[in-house]
Each structure stands twice: as structure tokens, then as C-alpha cells.
Amino acid sequence: MFFPGETEKQFQKTVDVIKKVGFENIYINKYSPRFGTLAFKKYLDDIPWDEKKRRWRIINDLIKKYSSSPI
Secondary structure, three states: OOOOOOOHHHHHHHHHHHHHHOOOOOOOOOOOOOOOOHHHHHOOOOOOHHHHHHHHHHHHHHHHHHOOOOO
């Protein structure tokens, strides 16, 4: 989630899919570059950390809403 270059519109499409499908579980993480990896060389980490955290909370709250098992 929160891939470099992801626009707010693209993120909202992800939110819409999660709402439509009603996933009970999903694996999400905030992108962070790791020196020496291909991603580090290829992608600029252009989404601010606070924005990544905001998006993570939105997705996490949705999953909690649809989850049938206690978290």
C-alpha cells in the first residue's frame, strides 16, 4: 500500500474496492525505501510519512469494521 507516486484518487479507488468487497483481512504496510534494493534505485519515496500514516489508518479502520474476528 501507499506505493510511491500513488495519487489520492488512486488511493480512494483502493478504499472503494475494500468497501465493495468487504475484506475481513488485508496485509498493508507503508512503503519505505531500503538502501541497496531495486526499489530504492527505481522509486522516489514521494509520499510524506504523515500521509502514509493517514492512509494506513483509513484502511486499517475499514478492515476492523469488516472483520468478523476480534483484533
